[in-house]
Amino acid sequence: MKADLINPFLAAAFDILERMGKTRAARGQLSLASSPVRGDEVNVAVGVTGDLLGQVIFCMAERTATQLASNMLMGLPVIALDELAKSAVSEFSNMVTGNAVGELGNRDIICSVTPPAIFVGKEVTVSAKDLSFLVIPLQTELGDVKIYIALREANG
Amino acid sequence: MKRIRTTQLVPGMRLAEDIFLPNTTVTLIAAGTELSIEMIRRIKSLGIESVGIDETKGDSKDETERRLIPILARNHERMITAVEKLIISSAEQPLEEEAVRSLAGDLLSQVEMDSSLLLNLTHIKAYDNYLFSHSVNVAILTLLVGEVLGYSKKELHELGTAALLHDLGMLSVPQEIWQKQGALSPAEQVEIRKHPVYGEELLRASGFSEEVIRVAREHHERYDGSGYPDGKREKEISFKARILAVTDVYDACISFRPYRDQMTPQQALDQLLSEKEKYDPVVLNAFISVMAIYPIGSFVVLNSGEVAKVIRVSKNSPFRPEVRIYFDREGNLLDQPPRINLAEEKNHTLYIDKTLPAEEHKRLAAVIDGAGPGLP
Known part of the structure; x- marks a missing residue:
């Protein structure tokens, strides 16, 4: 996967974390992971279709997820990862992917985003057919968020 | 074309x-x-x-709503009049519990029919009639919260009855005080703060259940102990009164009040959350589920740069309401504003990027009204 395809996701993650998640973020070392990968306590998968095909997966600890949800919910106290908190974390993932896809669209790479799916539990593994994941580790004030990206060109 | x-x-x-x-x-x-x-x-x-x-007007959903809204609005009007009659007559004779219960039952069946449209109606505010329309609107909001919290039908009946009567005690407060323009004097404030106790007395005299009576007495108590008349806190306040605390404040915020500016739904939510220690977190959570993150009537900017108005919310997708896109990214009003359900699968590339501030909100509403398409 080319770096210029990754940069929009990175920029989107920083932007959405700051504006919606109310936290600064720092990027760790990028790496590759072969499919399947083991998830974290809370995992959200967002599909991408169009000129690019694949998945973007957001993984974090439950404590990070509830804190992120609270910040997205205007500071509402979030005690557990209930339905409202889940929709907040899902929407966060949707926003990052939608934002990145918008930026790709400005470069004539036209994609759409499919609804996020959230999986809770340590035993979750995620796979992407025939693809390896690019892993973006982010350190935030709420805890670590890892983004796994597996995208290929539709006509490639 | x-x-x-x-x-x-x-x-x-x-x-x-x-x-x-x-x-x-x-x-x-x-x-x-x-x-x-x-x-x-x-x-x-x-x-x-x-x-x-293609310019053929509106989709079928718009057509259905155009038919339904006036019917619901008339019901709503009728409900307010009925509550007014009941409450006014309570000055001469004891309130008939059955009459109030049947009104609560009517409200409940309307909530079950189309809660989203009903929620819309609670957000249309008139200048007059505050006490009675407030009672009905608080009852609707309270029933919606009760539904989210999983109340049984029987419990919802009780909750609706209590909500309709929560401010009954205001009748014992001189009207000049609760309709006064401008700030209340300390003596007047003392008098206003007696209305929960007056309400308790009136309801007890009419033989209402202990639960309904407690809601009237406790709806100004606050979770952190800062409320009145007794300064009760947390579990000392009945759960139903903790729900009323939230819905009562919200509706008061979005209504026209003589002593302050009317707030937008977003401002009212912000107001509640800025004092979140005053409310039960479980109730706040349920209330946000009902109102959604971008409440009805909010003007929002989509990630595509267009400006849209939230026209329908759903507790299943609090971040993804139905919106109508009114302005293109350059800010031009569209001739034929399309209606988009952000929760639909095909619309997930879009998201709400931000809400516009309240002043913008009023300006845009005026621009749309001026153009007069009259869409729901």
């Missing part, structure tokens, strides 16, 4: 003619297709300058 420049296209518009790949006869997008954000990007990236858009 109308020709629209590609820069003015917004998702949800319907194509009136096929779009061909430039210089070919290959159809890229067929006539009748509802444009998505990706299709619009594709059209722009192909350098196409304008396309034909």
Whole structure:
């Protein structure tokens, strides 16, 4: 996967974390992971279709997820990862992917985003057919968020 | 059909003619297709300058709502009048518990029918009649919260009855005080703060259940102990009264009050959350589920740059309401504002990027009213 395809996701993650998640973020070392990968306590998968095909997966600890949800919910106290908190974390993932896809669209790479799916539990593994994941580790004030990206060109 | 420049296209518009790949006869997008954000990007990236858009008015959902809203609005009006009659007559004779219960039952069946449209109605405010319309609107909001919290039908009945009567004690406070323009004097404040106790007395005299009586007495108590009349806190306050604390404040905030400016739904939510220690977190959580993150009537900016108004919310997708896109990214009012359900699978490339501040809100509402399409 080319770096210029990754940069929009990175920029989107920083932007959405700051504006919606109310936290600064720092990027760790990028790496590759072969499919399947083991998830974290809370995992959200967002599909991408169009000129690019694949998945973007957001993984974090439950404590990070509830804190992120609270910040997205205007500071509402979030005690557990209930339905409202889940929709907040899902929407966060949707926003990052939608934002990145918008930026790709400005470069004539036209994609759409499919609804996020959230999986809770340590035993979750995620796979992407025939693809390896690019892993973006982010350190935030709420805890670590890892983004796994597996995208290929539709006509490639 | 109308020709629209590609820069003015917004998702949800319907194509009136096929779009061909430039210089070919290959159809890229067929006539009748509802444009998505990706299709619009594709059209722009192909350098196409304008396309034909189908102008036939509104989709079937709009038609249904146009029919339903006046009916619901009349019911709502009738409900307010009924509550007014009941409450006024309570000055001469004890309130009939059965009459109030049957009103609560009517409200409950309306909530079950189309809660989203009903929620819309609670947000249409008139200048007069505050006490009675407030009672009905608080009852609707309270029932919606009770539903989310999983109350049984029987419990909802009790809750609705209590909500309709929570401010009954205001009748014992001189009208000059609760309709006063401007700030209350300390003596007047003391008098206003007696209304929960007056309410308790009136309801007890009419033989209402202990639960209904407690809600009237405790609806101004606050979770952190800062309320009145008894300064109760947390579990000392009945759960139903903790619900009323939230719905009562919210409705008061979005209503016209003589002593302060009317707030937008977003401002009212912000207000509640800025004092979140005063409310039970479980109730706040349920209330946000009902109102959604971007409440009805909010003006929001989508990630595509268009400005839309939230027209329907759903507790299943609090971040993804139904919106109507009124302005293109340059801020031009659209002739034919499309309606988009952000929760639908095909619309997930869009998201709400931010809400506009309250002043903008009023300005945009005026621009839309001025154009007068009268859409729901």
